[in-house]
Amino acid sequence: MLSFKAFFFALFIGLNSHAYFLDHFKVQHAGEIGEIAMGFGKIFNKTYSLDFMHGLVREETGGTTIETIALKNNFNLYRFNIDYSYVDLYAGLAAFHVTGLKYQARRHNSYPGSYYQIGSIRGLFYLGAKAAVDKNNKHEAYFEAGVNDVWLEAYVNNTEVMNIFEYASLALGYAYLF
Numbered sequence: 364m365l366s367f368k369a370f371f372f373a374l375f376i377g378l379n380s381h382a383y384f385l386d387h388f389k390v391q392h393a394g395e396i397g398e399i400a401m402g403f404g405k406i407f408n409k410t411y412s413l414d415f416m417h418g419l420v421r422e423e424t425g426g427t428t429i430e431t432i433a434l435k436n437n438f439n440l441y442r443f444n445i446d447y448s449y450v451d452l453y454a455g456l457a458a459f460h461v462t463g464l465k466y467q468a469r470r471h472n473s474y475p476g477s478y479y480q481i482g483s484i485r486g487l488f489y490l491g492a493k494a495a496v497d498k499n500n501k502h503e504a505y506f507e508a509g510v511n512d513v514w515l516e517a518y519v520n521n522t523e524v525m526n527i528f529e530y531a532s533l534a535l536g537y538a539y540l541f
Contacts, residue, residue, distance in 0.1 A: 387540045389414060394507055394534020395487050396433040396459050398424050404435075412437045418459075433459035437491075450494045455507070457487040486512035493538070503538040 384405060391400040397418020404414035418431040435457040443450040461483045489509025495502060510518075514530040 385541060386412075387538050389416065389536055389538045391416065391418075391534050391536035393532065394489075394536075395485075395509060395511055395532040396431045396457070397429070400431070400433065402433075410439050412439075430462045431459050432462065433457050433487075444498075447498055448494065448496045449498060450492060453491050453493065455487075455489045455491060455509070457489065457509075458484065459487060460484050487532075488512075488515065489532075489534075491534075501540040503540065505534075505536045505538065507534040507536070508532070509534075 385403045386406040388403050389401065391402075392398070394400070396416055398420045400416045400418035402414055402416030404412055406412040414433075414435040414437065416431075416433040416435060418433060420429040422428045435455055437453050437455045440452045440454055443452075463483070487509050488511075489507045491505055491507035493503050493505035495504075508531050510527060510531050514527070518525045518527045518530070
């Protein structure tokens with residue numbers, strides 16, 4: 364919880380010091396990187412943007428407090444212009460790290476050397492859609508559906524018994540454009 368507060372303090376200082384390298388602030392619910400995740404990002408061009416997110420799963424929800432740090436690469440695929448609004452379809456690739464030593468099996472002596480080493484760093488592949496009611500408005504809402512690398516590999520190796528849609532994570536979010 365302390366690093367979550369440190370993240371917001373750094374964000375507050377960055378925004379108040381006219382951090383021109385940031386384009387947007389995001390808040391996200393669910394989607395593999397936490398029950399709630401917040402972060403900021405940069406839009407590099409009309410095709411690519413990068414987000415840094417910090418996620419948290421509260422102890423009441425997950426049985427233990429879990430924190431994540433994620434770097435999300437977003438690639439816009441197509442934009443639908445509808446009068447004064449728009450809907451963007453995009454794909455993404457994220458790398459996220461679950462903090463804490465208990466998520467790093469290789470650091471525990473109780474596991475044999477041949478044990479499957481679940482790492483604390485995961486990959487996430489996702490598809491999403493974001494929309495704004497007014498093109499000049501600074502508010503966007505978005506939806507994402509994704510699958511992490513472990514489930515994707517399991518699906519590829521067991522396509523006859525696994526349904527990938529049973530393992531997809533869903534996220535809802537809000538972005539404020541500076």
